Amino acid sequence: MTKPRVQSLQTNGRRRLIRWALGAYRLGIILVALVCLRFLPADDAELDRNVIYSIANQVIFDAHSNALFDVASVGDPVDGMYPLISKDNLTVGWATSTSPEADKIQGYSGTSELLVIFDVDRKVKAVKFLASSDTDGHVEKVLRDKNFWEQWNRKSESSLGAADTPIVVSGATLTSEAMSRGVAARFGAEGMEQWFPAPLVLADVKKWFPDADLISSNKTGGTYGVSNGKESIGTVLRSSRMGVSARGFNGTSDVIVTLDRDEKKVLGIGFLGSRDNEPYVNSVKEEVKFADGFAGKSVDVILGEDTWVSPSLFTSGASYTNHAVVESVREMLSRHIAEEQSAGFSWKSALAIFWIALGVFLGISKVGGKKSVRLGFAVVSVAAGIGLGWMVSQDQLLGWGANGFGAGAILPLVVLTAAALMVPAFTGKNVYCNRICPHGAAQTLLGGMVKKRFHLPAKLHAVLVRLPWATLIVIWLLALVGSGLPFAYFEPFETWSSGFVAFVPAAIFTIGLVAAFFLPQAYCHYGCPTGAMLRFLTQSSSAWTRKDTVATVLIGAACLYVFL
Numbered sequence: 001m002t003k004p005r006v007q008s009l010q011t012n013g014r015r016r017l018i019r020w021a022l023g024a025y026r027l028g029i030i031l032v033a034l035v036c037l038r039f040l041p042a043d044d045a046e047l048d049r050n051v052i053y054s055i056a057n058q059v060i061f062d063a064h065s066n067a068l069f070d071v072a073s074v075g076d077p078v079d080g081m082y083p084l085i086s087k088d089n090l091t092v093g094w095a096t097s098t099s100p101e102a103d104k105i106q107g108y109s110g111t112s113e114l115l116v117i118f119d120v121d122r123k124v125k126a127v128k129f130l131a132s133s134d135t136d137g138h139v140e141k142v143l144r145d146k147n148f149w150e151q152w153n154r155k156s157e158s159s160l161g162a163a164d165t166p167i168v169v170s171g172a173t174l175t176s177e178a179m180s181r182g183v184a185a186r187f188g189a190e191g192m193e194q195w196f197p198a199p200l201v202l203a204d205v206k207k208w209f210p211d212a213d214l215i216s217s218n219k220t221g222g223t224y225g226v227s228n229g230k231e232s233i234g235t236v237l238r239s240s241r242m243g244v245s246a247r248g249f250n251g252t253s254d255v256i257v258t259l260d261r262d263e264k265k266v267l268g269i270g271f272l273g274s275r276d277n278e279p280y281v282n283s284v285k286e287e288v289k290f291a292d293g294f295a296g297k298s299v300d301v302i303l304g305e306d307t308w309v310s311p312s313l314f315t316s317g318a319s320y321t322n323h324a325v326v327e328s329v330r331e332m333l334s335r336h337i338a339e340e341q342s343a344g345f346s347w348k349s350a351l352a353i354f355w356i357a358l359g360v361f362l363g364i365s366k367v368g369g370k371k372s373v374r375l376g377f378a379v380v381s382v383a384a385g386i387g388l389g390w391m392v393s394q395d396q397l398l399g400w401g402a403n404g405f406g407a408g409a410i411l412p413l414v415v416l417t418a419a420a421l422m423v424p425a426f427t428g429k430n431v432y433c434n435r436i437c438p439h440g441a442a443q444t445l446l447g448g449m450v451k452k453r454f455h456l457p458a459k460l461h462a463v464l465v466r467l468p469w470a471t472l473i474v475i476w477l478l479a480l481v482g483s484g485l486p487f488a489y490f491e492p493f494e495t496w497s498s499g500f501v502a503f504v505p506a507a508i509f510t511i512g513l514v515a516a517f518f519l520p521q522a523y524c525h526y527g528c529p530t531g532a533m534l535r536f537l538t539q540s541s542s543a544w545t546r547k548d549t550v551a552t553v554l555i556g557a558a559c560l561y562v563f564l
């Protein structure tokens with residue numbers, strides 16, 4: 001081997017090593033950012049003492065002079081109880097919030113937080129409203145109801161955890177009851193987030209399984225196996241335990257669906273309870289009792305029914321309740337099927353992994369560069385996007401960072417994400433954007449339909465290409481400060497999996513695809529934060545860049561914020 005050849009091999013080897021090292025470093029930056037999300041300080045923000053101070057000053061009276069105590073300060077909390085301190089440095093009362101115990105208790109459409117103020121003997125002086133994410137109109141109704149707010153007055157702290165029947169506000173029953181349950185939960189009542197606390201018992205399912213002698217809860221919440229002592233004879237799905245809560249006219253119902261042994265046929269449905277308007281629920285119950293339209297139908301048939309004009313259930317004059325029940329039944333069945341499929345490695349997963357592997361191969365091989373192959377595979381990717389809806393997105397990455405992920409149901413998405421991040425880091429080729437991403441592929445196909453292409457003026461282009469980077473930084477900063485924003489609203493990808501449901505992703509989706517007719521890969525160039533992240537992995541593969549410096553500084557700051 002000649003000397004120059006040896007030198008060239010050494011140089012190539014060195015370059016490859018630098019590229020791998022830089023790729024690994026950049027990938028490491030992204031992983032560290034995800035770890036930071038996982039270890040974000042819990043949102044245990046203390047109550048604003050100024051708020052306690054101003055409310056307490058309106059309710060703490062001196063029993064002797066019958067004048068307001070001048071609460072001078074609010075002390076440090078012990079077990080969430082803030083001492084109210086007078087000018088003479090005496091404890092004249094206590095205050096506590098119903099959060100975090102009430103944070104899971106949904107009213108009409110959100111949770112509420114109340115402030116409970118005690119006198120020095122730990123008897124309730126007042127319960128006051130702090131905040132609510134429930135519907136404004138319902139909250140307003142509750143705020144105006146004096147009886148509701150006075151129901152706790154003079155009760156001792158030890159009696160507040162009793163889950164007795166609270167006074168609720170007519171026209172805002174769910175909101176007011178959720179607030180009351182929040183108070184009970186704060187003082188020790190268990191299961192307050194559960195609106196239908198009674199367990200499922202054999203008597204509830206005897207109608208469909210007369211021989212049943214055992215009902216057991218499966219691993220998946222809300223699914224129960226029924227057996228006759230020897231073998232399984234059916235399955236029961238329960239809406240309240242599956243988290244299915246379609247709302248009727250005035251509330252949700254706890255509906256059960258019974259399935260035969262093979263889980264192909266519905267045996268019937270039943271009601272375990274309801275928070276909807278009684279006359280409407282009774283009409284639907286009667287209908288189901290005497291002519292259960294679901295009984296004997298296959299799961300597939302029911303899944304195909306229109307929820308507003310279902311042939312399985314139609315109760316005149318109770319259309320909202322009717323709709324809510326059909327909607328619940330369908331939702332339970334489709335979730336159950338999805339769970340069953342994800343329990344094993346389905347053909348869908350196998351197909352998805354084949355699509356990803358082929359995309360990676362075409363992305364790194366010469367054959368993938370041929371126009372016909374590129375366009376052919378773009379069609380496959382669009383079909384995969386429509387059929388599977390699995391895409392790499394910031395919302396998904398942030399969610400995995402904060403909450404972790406499990407294999408099984410999302411194994412193909414794990415493989416897709418790993419390929420999108422790791423292949424560019426170690427090969428310098430952005431195979432996800434170039435071959436696999438359905439949204440990128442759709443833009444490629446749409447762009448090919450119009451001969452005349454436009455290009456933005458150089459100056460405008462230079463400004464707009466920074467947008468994806470800026471969006472990426474904003475998204476991650478918001479995530480790291482725990483903003484809790486719906487990050488799916490920054491990208492169009494949700495529309496691929498759930499259709500045109502949410503307005504913002506649907507608008508980004510539509511505008512991006514329309515723009516692609518005229519500007520090549522318009523959204524990829526000027527909008528996509530996920531594309532920016534993947535380009536970060538492939539940029540200047542053997543040299544440190546300004547983006548590396550910015551990313552290192554930002555991640556360093558995030559680590560200091562999270563871990564120190």
Ligand code: SF4
Pocket residue numbers: 432433434437438439440441523524525528529530531532
């Ligand atoms: S830039 Fe965004 S939309 Fe374009 S291909 Fe990449 S991930 Fe998909």
